[in-house]
Amino acid sequence: MNSFLDMNSNDVCFIGICGKSGMGKTTLARFVFDKIRNQFEVCSFLENVKEVSKACGLETLQEQLLCDISKGALRGTDQIKGMVLNLPPNEEQEELNAEPFSKMNKLKLLKICKLHLPCLSNLSNELLLLEWHEYPLKSLPKSF
Template sequence: MASTSIQTVPSSFTSAFSKPQPEYDVFLSFRGEDTRYKFTDHLYHALDSKKIITFRDDKELEMGKPISLELLEAIKKSRIAVIIFSENYASSTWCLEELTKIDEYRDRGILTVLPIFYHVEPTDVRHEKNTFAEAFAKHEKRFEENPKKVQKWRAALTNVANLSVKRLKDGEPEAEFIQSIVQWIYLKLEEKFSNDIEDDLVGISSHVEEMISYLDLESTDVHFIGICEKSGMGKTTLARAVFDKILNQFEACSFLENVREESKAHGLKTLQERLLCDIGKRGLRVKDEHKGMQVISDILHNKKVLIVVDDG
């Protein structure tokens, strides 16, 4: 049986970090009926196999329902947005709302965007031809009393479609195309992570290495590391930097933020379901806290896992 060690260390460094760390590496924007169980599913699992944390909305869109706050928050908390332009993408007002928000964060320089043309012609998207023209004609009629909404969608579509893109052509092997996307994202994330460390953190590198040494990653023991310091001194920043650097060495991982506030407001059951979502059990619900502990224990048994519990 693996032994357990508990250590407490001070964070004791000054952070110049001024913006929140993203929770997701990638946000996938797609038209469900076109690609949910085909291209998007294959891409999601290819990213997951590389330990790239990806947000994919698994819910079927209900007609007339506005875009959820969860989706808007996920876009805000992502590093890269991948937009899969498929035949019926523009027919979804939900997709167009996502697109508008993505373009807003891209314009502010806090989100990298990769458009993908999935069996559609780039000119159809950029110049609203064929199904894209048909979709906007319907939107203009439906929202004739609110033309500014359609104008915003149209502007976002044009802006994003004119970026450097990847295109899947008819007859091209889909598996190879997906691997090229994953490789592009992997390299871009490495670049962004390096820039984040260089631009936003002061004197953190040595502390990250020190923390990693306490974890003793080659060991099969269970390790608990506590970071103690006054509020605002960089505990979360240090924990996130360590987490991002070593997560690829684990079979499952989760970074649970603001656990004190979350547990008070919603109870431990909500935190347990967030953890289950992070380790690949998205949508799994637990009956109560005791059952949640049992389910988590069963799933993570004999696995090498990394869990960070942060109380803000």
């Protein structure tokens, strides 16, 4: 695992952790997170995403993420440069409020998986990479 986490190497961008329920995926992810978190200016670890999203909605997770990456003093969405939204498989499709994305002026990377964002029409002109699995429209917005 340490060789994969060599932060001096540009070869590793993501590490996938797969397995059945109860095998310790979250424990391993938390261990890795705790080991490398000091190498980043800001970071966040969201646990129990499926359970929290069902009980409280995705906006609760969105608020926690924004609070974590702003170190408790919310600087605003205009400071966010990259975001990966990837939810675990769920019977019903989750939906987030798209309005905060219109305020992310510095957003350069956006990856969306298993999530529906209605009326997402205003994205940053700085956006360099957009990856959206199951994009709901036939074409990109005209303003893109």
